[in-house]
Amino acid sequence: AQSVTQPDIHITVSEGASLELRCNYSYGATPYLFWYVQSPGQGLQLLLKYFSGDTLVQGIKGFEAEFKRSQSSFNLRKPSVHWSDAAEYFCAVPYYNTDKLIFGTGTRLQVFP
Amino acid sequence: DADVTQTPRNRITKTGKRIMLECSQTKGHDRMYWYRQDPGLGLRLIYYSFDVKDINKGEISDGYSVSRQAQAKFSLSLESAIPNQTALYFCATSDSPGQGAGTDTQYFGPGTRLTVL
Numbered sequence: 001a002q003s004v005t006q007p008d009i010h011i012t013v014s015e016g017a018s019l020e021l022r023c024n025y026s027y028g029a030t031p032y033l034f035w036y037v038q039s040p041g042q043g044l045q046l047l048l049k050y051f052s053g054d055t056l057v058q059g060i061k062g063f064e065a066e067f068k069r070s071q072s073s074f075n076l077r078k079p080s081v082h083w084s085d086a087a088e089y090f091c092a093v094p095y096y097n098t099d100k101l102i103f104g105t106g107t108r109l110q111v112f113p
Numbered sequence: 114d115a116d117v118t119q120t121p122r123n124r125i126t127k128t129g130k131r132i133m134l135e136c137s138q139t140k141g142h143d144r145m146y147w148y149r150q151d152p153g154l155g156l157r158l159i160y161y162s163f164d165v166k167d168i169n170k171g172e173i174s175d176g177y178s179v180s181r182q183a184q185a186k187f188s189l190s191l192e193s194a195i196p197n198q199t200a201l202y203f204c205a206t207s208d209s210p211g212q213g214a215g216t217d218t219q220y221f222g223p224g225t226r227l228t229v230l
Contacts, residue, residue: 036221043221043224044156044219090156100171103156
């Protein structure tokens, strides 16, 4: 069955440091992949998505993600974290290319000044 | 004004009570979804609707029902609330995917925090 795994429940970084959030998927074919962010007290917002083509995807707020088929991964990166990036981040994959999303369990990012 | 609104934002109720959570959207999207979020479990799909006459069960529909009153409105009901339905509930919308199934972006409301005592 399809699944999405986010191995890190909680990550803490200092402001200005680089960030990588991990996402691994289980899927028979090349999946569509999404990263969403949930800021405190708010709903989820799409950061970026991958369908095909260039494996490095640029998103909003300076985030990027790289699709690596060999590792079944779609890790989210940012070269320099800002305090406003503190939030919970969710990786998601559609259920067998339907419009139902399967979400990972999320990674909570804490940013220290 | 927000594109996807949810009411109420917070609700405390007692076991056995009937509760309705409402979602409205001004995005003009056909597709609407209800999720619940529990700590450590991510978001799980309760029900979804691809148009006014189309209602489908999601992963965890037991104990819930929905009503799609119009394109813009999608309500979630708990007929007899129980404590393990305490969670954060999100409504989301999406447009019919132009690039094929599974490609649409979902737009989320701010959530309703429900506590069942």
